[in-house]
Amino acid sequence: MSSAEAVKEKSPGSEKATVGKAAVVEAPQKVTVKEVDLPEPGDREVRIKLEGSGVCASNIPVWEGRDWFDYPVTAGEPGHEGWGIIDVVGDGVKDLKKGDRVTALTYKAYATHDIAKEESVVKLPDSFAGKAFPGEPLGCAMNIFDRSDIQKEQKVAIVGSGFLGTLLVQLAKSAGAEVIAVSRREFSLETAKKAGADHLVEMDDHYKIIEKVNELTGGDFCERVIECTGKEWPLNLSIELTGTRGKLIVAGFHQDGMRSLNVQMLNWRGIDMISAHERDPQQYISGIKAAVKAVEEGKMDPYPLFTHSFSIEEMDKAYKHLTERPDGFIKALIVN
Incomplete structure (x- = not known):
């Protein structure tokens, strides 16, 4: 068969x-x-x-x-x-x-x-x-982390603290980054805190979130922002949290068709917007192998x-x- x-x-x-x-x-x-x-x-x-x-x-x-x-x-x-x-x-x-x-x-x-x-x-x-x-989602987290190119002491915002977002909090901390977790649910924020997030920001009011991250980053916003929600509003929020010449990594699974995006802000700040979804099966396998190693080394739990x-x-x-x-x-x- x-x-x-x-x-x-x-x-x-x-x-x-x-x-x-x-x-x-x-x-x-x-x-x-x-x-x-x-x-x-x-x-x-x-x-x-x-x-x-x-x-x-x-x-x-x-x-x-x-x-x-x-x-x-x-x-x-x-x-x-x-x-x-x-x-x-x-x-x-x-x-x-x-x-x-x-x-x-x-x-x-x-x-x-x-x-x-x-x-x-x-x-x-x-x-x-x-x-x-479950190897596929763990490998997916590793591939997203690899595409994010997170460096030591960078300020990294992770928008959405579900399963994927929390794994990325762990991985960003393993790279020595300062992590800001942004999420709607109080429980998710507490989970992100246990995973090592340095700052917790409730995803409620668009402009209050921007003001808070602006304060946490001394006005420079974040070198890296990873969007994990798959929703239009948090994706646009993520653009505004990304600093000049920063990288915005789209990790959320966007399954509801077209999106309206703040391209002006993308242009003005010179942001690199990266879709971190892989389609090559062997890249998934590479990610799964990397996930096995990361769990063995305690970088991801x-x-x-x-x-x-x-x-x-x-x-x-x-x-x-x-x-x-x-x-x-x-x-x-x-x-x-």
């Missing part, structure tokens, strides 16, 4: 054993769990018995519904933050074996099993045994940020937490 057919719904009367499960978004805000035929890896592919998957904010449009999505969504989609143990190795695989504990780029990870190409798999060290490791866990049968609850973000919520995991 090809990777494109990796997880398929069992057809009535099939004689093939159906020992796997996958979540299916049947329609907007309706999800079920179905028995599925176990996928078989092709050449240079492996099958991973998934221990779990992270739940990503990019799933929100699929869950809420958009005109351009077809329902039901393919079983296991849009899960892409899985980790687990290899249980079947396809032909031609050289550097992986059955029993290896790994994280990988896969695309049907809201399931008990998924298929990955050999080059899209990263082995996890023994020191991570028993610990969740995601574990306090995994605040909620759900079984695959509780996918609807996971999606609702993702969209409603109750107090205390940062990152949900689906744990098999």
Whole structure:
């Protein structure tokens, strides 16, 4: 079976054993769990018995519904933050074996099993045994950090202190920066403080925030600003918090179409505006490998940020937490 057919719904009367499960978004805000035929890896592919998957904010449009999505969504989609143990190795695989504990780029990870190409798999060290490791978002944080080019003693504002923003607070502090965390929720600001943020600014009034950051930076604003919200207003706010010849890194996942931006301010201050989203799978893999190293070295600690866990049968609850973000919520995991 090809990777494109990796997880398929069992057809009535099939004689093939159906020992796997996958979540299916049947329609907007309706999800079920179905028995599925176990996928078989092709050449240079492996099958991973998934221990779990992270739940990503990019799933929100699929869950809420958009005109351009077809329902039901393919079983296991849009899960892409899985980790687990290899249980079947396809032909031609050289550097992986059955029993290896790994994280990988896969695309049907809201399931008990998924298929990955050999080059899209990263082995996890023994020191991570028993610990969740959703590699894709952790690798994403490392790639954003790399694109940000943060230097020692720079003033860095991170706008949005959710899972990604808090990881970037940790990484910016590891580089020796002075970090200003800007966030809407009090709980998120407290989380950023625990992660090492030097200053906390509530995201309430546009001009009060600018005035506060102006004060904290002696009128120079920030050499680096990382926008992590995916919303138009905080993106424009981030432009105004970026100093002359500074860099604005767009890390938020902007999924609502066009944006109106303060290009005048971008021009006037000579700001470099960088989209930190990667599309090359191998760059994601490089980021995941860097994330493994960063966690081993203590530069990044995601574990306090995994605040909620759900079984695959509780996918609807996971999606609702993702969209409603109750107090205390940062990152949900689906744990098999």
